[in-house]
Amino acid sequence: MDLQTSVHDLRGRMGRSYFVDEAVEQYLGGLQPAPGSCVTGLLAGQSSPQRDFVVLAVQTPYRESEGQPKASRGVSPLDDIDVEWVTEHAKQVSRMLPGGLCILGLFLVTPPELAKDAQNSLKRLIFAMEKYITKGRLWELSEEDVTDRVTLHICSKTKKTVCKTFDVKDPKSSAKPADWKYQTGVSSSWPMLTCSVEVDLLIPLTGSSSDNTDKCMKDGLGRWAKQIEAAYCLINGRQALDDSELISGQKKNLKTAHRQTLPARIFVSDEQSELDERSSALVRVCSGSIRVRGVVHCRAYIHNNKPKARHAAQAIKRDIINTVCSRVEMFLEDLLINEGSHKGLCSGQQALPRRVFAPMPISGLSVCDYMFPDESTADVAERLKEMLDCETPEEDIDTSLESKQLFSAVSGSETTDSHSDDSTKHATSEVQAENPKIQKASQYYAGVAVAAGIALLATATSLLYLNE
DSSP states (O other), X not given: OOHHHHHHHHHHHXXXXXXXXXXXXXXXXXXXXXXXXXXXXXXXXXXXXXXXXXXXXXXXXXXXXXOSOOOOTTSOGGGGOOHHHHHHHHHHHHHTOOBTOEEEEEEXXXXXXXXXXXXXXXXXXXXXXXXXXXXTOOSOOOTTOOOEEEEEEEETTTOOEEXXXXXXXXXXXXXXXXXXXXXXXXXXXXXXXXXXXXEEEEEEEOOSSHHHHHHHHHHHHHHHHHHHHTSEEEETTEEOOSSSBSSTTOOOOTTTOOOOEEEEEEEOBOHHHHHHHHHHEEEEEOSEEEEEEEEEEEEEEOOSSSOBHHHHHHHHHHHHHHXXXXXXXXXXXXXXXXXXXXXXXXXXXXXXXXXXEEEOTTTOOEEEEEEOTTOOHHHHHHHHHHHHOOOOOGGGOBOOSSOOOOOOOOOOOOEEXXXXXXXXXXXEESSOOOOHHHHHTGGGBSSOOOOTTSOOOOOEEEEEEOOO
C-alpha cells in the first residue's frame, strides 16, 4: 500500500469536513415544516481532496398541483417524500451552477419523532439523486474526484444537526460521520475564471425517431467533450497542466481579500483527430444533421485553499461541456414539447437559449439560467425564485455576455464521408495564445481566434432534416 492510498484511507476513516457559509446557516435556521410534515432540500458547493465547502442550500419547491404538504393519516411524512420530484429539482439546480460548483448532498428537516428513520430516507434520496443528475454527464471522473455525498438531518424542534456521508459509487456503502462547521465568508475570495469559447458542432443523424436523435446527439457531444477535456488550457497567460498553485504568493485574509477574475483560454488540438480520420474513415448515409454553432460564455470558481492550476483548468473545461450539453438537451426537450415527438425534428434554424448570470445573496458567487428568445428577465427571476428560493431583482440579471445573432442553415440530401470523430468541429477560445510554444503548434489548433472587436455570437443551432 503506497503513501497516497494510506492517506486516502485514513481520511475516509476520520470522516470528511464541511465548511459551511453563514448564509446557509441562516437559511436552514429559517426552515420550519408544517405540522406532521418534513422539508427536503439540496446542498451545493465545491469538493476538494482535503475538504468540502457548502455555499448554497435550497429547499425542494412544492409541486404546483400539490401546494403545501399536509399530514396523511396513518402514513409517515417520510413515506410521502416525492423522490422523483426531489431528483428533478436537483437536476434543474445543477444546470444553474457554474463550473467548480456542484450538488454536494441533501438536507432533511423533520420533527423529533422521525429522527431515527431519517437516515434511511436520506440514503434512499442521495443515491436516487446522484444516479439521475449524472446520467447524461459527458466528462469523465478523475481519480481525485470526491464521490462522498453529504446528508444533513435537522430536528425541527431542537435544531440539532446530524451530518453523515455516503460513497455514491458503492450502493452498499454505509453512513460515515462528518464534521459540519459554519464559517463567515467561505467563498468571498474565491477566484473566478472566465472564458468565451467558439463552438461549431455538426452532428449527423441516421434516423428520424426521437430515441435515435438522442443517441446521435449524445455520441456527437461525447466525442466533442473528450476533445475539450484533452485541450490545452491557459489561465492568466500560463499553461495550466501541473500541481503549481493557481495564484502564487496568495495570502489568505478574508477581511481584505477581493475576488480575482482570471481569463482562461482553451485550445483544441486537431492533430490526433486527423490521424484518426485516416485510420477509421467510413461512409455514412445520413437522414439529416444538427449543427450547434456560436460563442458561449463560461465561468468557474475555485476554492482559495492553495488551489492547483490543473484543478482550475478542469473546472472551466467541465463548465464548457456542461453549458453546451445542457442547452442542447433543453432545446431538444423544447422541440418535443412544441412539435410532438411523433413528428421528429423539423427543418430550419432556431436559437438555443442564452446563458445569463445572477448573483447569489451574501456570497457574491453567480448562478446561471438559460433564457429562450421569447423569454425575458422576468421569466429568469421567476425561475430563480422557484428553483433557488431567492429573490433576484431583474436589473441584477446579466444578459450581456451572449448576444442574439443566429447562423444560416442549408438543407439537402447528402451522403457523408465521415469517421468516428468527423461529426464534431472544434472549439477555440477568443484570443490566440501568446506563449511561443503554443504559437508554434497553432497549425494544429482548430479555428482562428475571434477578433476582439467582434461581438459575441449567441449559440445557435441549424437543424438540417430531410424529408423521407
